[in-house]
Amino acid sequence: MSSPVKLPGQHYLNAAYGIKSWLLTTDHKRIAWLYLASITLFFFVGGFFAVLIRLELMTPQGDLVEAETYNKLFTMHGLFMIFFFLIPSIPAVLGNFLVPMMIGAPDLAFPRLNLASWYIYIAGATLALVAAVTGGVDTGWTFYTPYSSIYSNTNVVLAALGIFITGFSSILTGINFIVTIHKMRAPGLTWFRLPLFIWAHYATSIIMVLGTPVLAVTIVLVAIERIFRIGFFDPALGGDPVLFQHLFWFYSHPAVYIMILPGMGVISELVTCFSRKRIFGYSFVAFSSLAIAVVGFLVWGHHMFVSSQSVYASMIFSILSFVVAVPSAIKVFNWTATLYKGSISLQTPMLYALGFIGLFTIGGMTGLALAALGLDVHVHDTYFVVAHFHYIMVGGMVMAYLGGLHFWWPKMTGRMYPEWWGRLSALIIFVGFNLAFFPQFLLGYLGMPRRYHAYPEEFQVLNVMSSAGASILGIGYLIPMIYFIWSMRYGAQAGPNPWQAKGLEWQTPSPPPTENFPITPVVTEDAYAYSQEEAAVV
Amino acid sequence: MSDVQTTLAHQFEDPDQQHEAASLGMWAFLITEIMFFGGLFAAYTVYRIQYPAAFVTASHLLDYKLGAVNTAVLICSSLTMALAVRAAQLGQRRNLIVFLILTMTLGTTFLGIKAAEYTHKFHERLIPGPNFTPNVSPNREAQLFFLLYYSMTGLHALHMVIGIGVLTWLLVRAVRGHFSHEYYSPVEMSGLYWHFVDIVWIYLFPLLYLVR
Numbered sequence: 082m083s084s085p086v087k088l089p090g091q092h093y094l095n096a097a098y099g100i101k102s103w104l105l106t107t108d109h110k111r112i113a114w115l116y117l118a119s120i121t122l123f124f125f126v127g128g129f130f131a132v133l134i135r136l137e138l139m140t141p142q143g144d145l146v147e148a149e150t151y152n153k154l155f156t157m158h159g160l161f162m163i164f165f166f167l168i169p170s171i172p173a174v175l176g177n178f179l180v181p182m183m184i185g186a187p188d189l190a191f192p193r194l195n196l197a198s199w200y201i202y203i204a205g206a207t208l209a210l211v212a213a214v215t216g217g218v219d220t221g222w223t224f225y226t227p228y229s230s231i232y233s234n235t236n237v238v239l240a241a242l243g244i245f246i247t248g249f250s251s252i253l254t255g256i257n258f259i260v261t262i263h264k265m266r267a268p269g270l271t272w273f274r275l276p277l278f279i280w281a282h283y284a285t286s287i288i289m290v291l292g293t294p295v296l297a298v299t300i301v302l303v304a305i306e307r308i309f310r311i312g313f314f315d316p317a318l319g320g321d322p323v324l325f326q327h328l329f330w331f332y333s334h335p336a337v338y339i340m341i342l343p344g345m346g347v348i349s350e351l352v353t354c355f356s357r358k359r360i361f362g363y364s365f366v367a368f369s370s371l372a373i374a375v376v377g378f379l380v381w382g383h384h385m386f387v388s389s390q391s392v393y394a395s396m397i398f399s400i401l402s403f404v405v406a407v408p409s410a411i412k413v414f415n416w417t418a419t420l421y422k423g424s425i426s427l428q429t430p431m432l433y434a435l436g437f438i439g440l441f442t443i444g445g446m447t448g449l450a451l452a453a454l455g456l457d458v459h460v461h462d463t464y465f466v467v468a469h470f471h472y473i474m475v476g477g478m479v480m481a482y483l484g485g486l487h488f489w490w491p492k493m494t495g496r497m498y499p500e501w502w503g504r505l506s507a508l509i510i511f512v513g514f515n516l517a518f519f520p521q522f523l524l525g526y527l528g529m530p531r532r533y534h535a536y537p538e539e540f541q542v543l544n545v546m547s548s549a550g551a552s553i554l555g556i557g558y559l560i561p562m563i564y565f566i567w568s569m570r571y572g573a574q575a576g577p578n579p580w581q582a583k584g585l586e587w588q589t590p591s592p593p594p595t596e597n598f599p600i601t602p603v604v605t606e607d608a609y610a611y612s613q614e615e616a617a618v619v
Numbered sequence: 620m621s622d623v624q625t626t627l628a629h630q631f632e633d634p635d636q637q638h639e640a641a642s643l644g645m646w647a648f649l650i651t652e653i654m655f656f657g658g659l660f661a662a663y664t665v666y667r668i669q670y671p672a673a674f675v676t677a678s679h680l681l682d683y684k685l686g687a688v689n690t691a692v693l694i695c696s697s698l699t700m701a702l703a704v705r706a707a708q709l710g711q712r713r714n715l716i717v718f719l720i721l722t723m724t725l726g727t728t729f730l731g732i733k734a735a736e737y738t739h740k741f742h743e744r745l746i747p748g749p750n751f752t753p754n755v756s757p758n759r760e761a762q763l764f765f766l767l768y769y770s771m772t773g774l775h776a777l778h779m780v781i782g783i784g785v786l787t788w789l790l791v792r793a794v795r796g797h798f799s800h801e802y803y804s805p806v807e808m809s810g811l812y813w814h815f816v817d818i819v820w821i822y823l824f825p826l827l828y829l830v831r
C-alpha cells in the first residue's frame with residue numbers, strides 16, 4: 082500500500098548515502114537524527130530499569146530482587162533518564178534540527194563541534210552503560226557523599242566519568258546555540274521576532290554553559306576522594322559532605338530547567354499554531370524563560386532543608402523557590418489565555434500540548450508544596466517527591482518532546498504519521514501516566530519512603546495501581562515508535578507546511594535541502610502572525 | 620580574495636560574521652571555564668574559612684619563590700602571546716612564528732618548574748593520604764590544603780598542556796602560511812584562552828602560596 086512518492090527530488094536525507102555519510106556528517110539535521118536514534122535507545126534502557134522497579138513494587142515483600150539490586154535499579158534508571166535522555170532530548174534532537182531552520186541559517190555556527198558533541202555524548206553514555214552491566218551503581222543518581230565517595234563498592238568512578246564526559250556534550254551544544262542565535266539570524270529577524278522555541282533554547286543554553294562545569298568539577302572531586310581515599314567530603318577525613326550537596330544542587334536544580342525550558346518552548350509553538358492565535362503576551366513568555374534561567378540558580382538549597390543547613394538559609398531558599406515559580410506560572414497563564422477563544426483543532430501535537438499543560442500544572446503546584454519548608458520536612462524523600470518530579474519530567478518534558486516530535490515529524494521526514502493512531506497514543510499516555518503517578522502522591526503523603534524495595538502491606542493497592550498505569554504508559558510509548566518507523570516509508574506526503582503554521586522552518590520544502598533554504602529568507606513580520614479568519618485548514 | 624574564499628566556512632555569509640561567531644564562542648567557552656574553576660575556588664573558600672590555622676601552616680610548606688618565578692614566566696608568556704596575535708593581525712608571518720615559539724618555550728618552562736615543585740613535594744611526603752608525614756598539626760586539615768593545592772594547580776597545568784598543544788597546531792599552520800591579515804581568528808582565539816589560563820594562575824598564586 083505504498084503511496085506514490087512525490088517528495089522534493091533532492092533533500093538532506095538523500096543528499097548522500099552510506100553509513101559514513103551519516104557518521105561523518107556536519108549537517109545539523111542529520112546530527113539531530115543521530116541524537117534521535119541514540120536518545121530513543123537510552124530512553125528504552127532507562128525504561129527497562131523502570132519496568133523492573135515497578136515489578137518489584139507490585140508486592141510488599143522484596144521477592145523479585147534484593148535490596149542491593151534494587152538500589153542499582155533505581156540508580157541506573159535515574160542516571161539514564163536524566164543524563165542520557167531528559168537533558169539532551171529536546172535540545173539535541175529538536176533544537177539541533179530547528180534552531181538553524183527557525184532563524185533562517187544554513188547550519189549551526191560550529192557544525193564540526195556539533196558532530197563532536199554527539200560523539201562525546203555517545204562516549205559518555207557508553208561508559209555509563211558499561212558501568213551498569215559490569216556491576217552497576219547503587220548511590221542513587223545524586224551520588225551523595227560520603228556514601229558514593231568512600232563506602233559504596235560499586236562502579237561509581239566509571240559512571241561518574243560517563244556523566245563527566247557527557248557534560249561536555251551539553252556545554253558544547255549550549256555554546257553552539259548561543260553563538261548561532263546571536264550571530265546567524267536571517268535579515269529582519271530581530272530578537273523580538275524570534276520564535277519562543279528559540280528563546281527557550283537560548284535560556285537553556287545559558288544554564289548549560291554556567292551549570293554543567295560545576296557538576297563536572299564536583300564529580301571529579303568525588304572521583305579523587307574515591308580513588309585516593311583522601312577527603313573533600315568524608316567527615317572522617319576532614320571533609321564536609323554538605324559541601325557536596327551544595328555543589329551538586331547548584332547544577333542539578335538548574336538542570337531541571339534544562340529539562341523543562343525547551344519543553345515549554347515546544348508548547349508555546351504548538352499552542353499558537355493549533356489555536357490559530359498569536360501567543361498572548363509574547364514578551365512575557367520570552368522574558369520568563371530568561372528569568373527562570375537566572376532565578377533557577379538561586380534556589381538549590383530547597384533540596385537541603387533537612388541537611389543541617391541553617392534555618393535562615395532554608396527560609397531564604399524557600400522564598401526564592403516561590404519566586405522561581407512565578408515565571409513558570411506566567412507561561413501557563415499565557416498559554417491558557419492564548420487558547421481562550423482560539424479556533425482550536427485537536428490534532429495529535431495539540432493533544433500532547435494540552436496534556437503537558439495539565440500535568441505540568443499539577444507538577445508545579447506540588448513543587449510549591451515541596452518548596453514550603455514545613456511541608457517538605459514531612460514529605461521529604463517519600464513517594465510524594467517521586468510523583469512530583471515524574472509529573473514535571475515525564476508528564477511535562479516527555480509529553481512536550483513527543484508533541485514536538487509529532488509536530489515537526491513532517492518537516493523532518495516529509496511524511497505524515499497516521500493521525501488516528503497519534504491521537505490514540507496521546508490518550509493512552511495521558512491515562513497511563515496519571516494512573517502510574519497519581520497514586521504516588523497519596524503513597525508519599527501516607528508516608529511511603531522512596532528508594533525502598535519492600536514496604537508495609539497497607540501500601541500495596543496504590544502500588545499495584547501505579548504498576549498497572551506504568552504498563553499502560555509503556556504501551557503508549559511503544560505505539561508512536563512503531564507508526565513513526567512505518568510512516569518513514571508509507572506515510573502520506575506532507576508538503577512544506579501541513580499545519581499552515583507560521584515560522585521560517587515551514588517556508589522550505591519537507592524534507593529541507595541540505596542548505597535549509599534555497600535563498601536566505603528575509604523576515605518582515607513578527608512571530609506567529611496567525612489570523613483566525615484563515616482558520617485551520619487541517 | 621582567494622585566501623578568504625578558502626577559509627570561509629559554508630555556513631557563514633562573510634568573514635566578519637565568521638570572526639564574530641568565533642569570538643563569541645570563545646568567550647562563552649571561557650565562561651564555562653570560570654565556572655569549572657569556580658567549583659574549586661568555592662571548595663577552597665569553604666575550607667579556608669573552616670580551618671584557617673591549618674591553611675596558613677600548610678601554605679608555609681610551599682616554596683613561594685618558585686611560585687613567584689612561575690608567575691613572572693607566565694606573565695611574560697602572556698606578553699609574547701599578545702605579540703603573536705598582533706603579528707598575525709599584521710600578517711607578519713615570521714614574527715608570528717617567533718612569538719609562538721617563545722610563548723611555547725615559556726609555557727614549557729612553567730611546566731618544568733611545576734614538575735620540579737611536585738617532585739620536591741613527593742620527596743617531602745606532602746601527598747595527602749596515609750603517608751602524609753609533615754610535622755604539622757592539625758594533620759588532617761593540612762591534607763585538605765594539599766588536596767586542593769594539587770587539584771587546582773593540576774587542573775591549571777592540564778590547561779597549560781592543552782594550550783601548548785593548541786600553540787603547536789597554530790605553529791604548524793603558521794609555517795604553512797595559513798594566516799594572513801584577513802584571516803587570523805584561530806590565533807586570536809587561542810590567545811584569549813592563553814590569557815585566561817594565565818589569569819587563573821594569578822589567582823592561584825596568592826591563594827595557595829601567600830596565605831599567611
Ligand code: HEM
Nearest residue numbers: 131134135155159162167221222467474475531532533551
Ligand atoms: C514508565 C515510566 C516510569 C516509571 C514506571 C518510573 C518509575 C520510577 C520509580 C518507581 C522510581 C523509584 C523511586 C524510588 O524508589 O526512589 C523512579 C525514580 C526515578 N525516575 Fe522514574 N519511572 C518512569 C519514567 C521515568 C522517566 C521517563 C524519567 C525521566 C525522564 C524518570 C526519572 C526518574 C528519576 C530521576 C528517578 C530518581 C531515581 C533516584 O531516586 O535516584 N522516570 N522512577
Ligand SMILES: [Cu+2]
Nearest residue numbers: 334381383384
Ligand atoms: Cu530544585
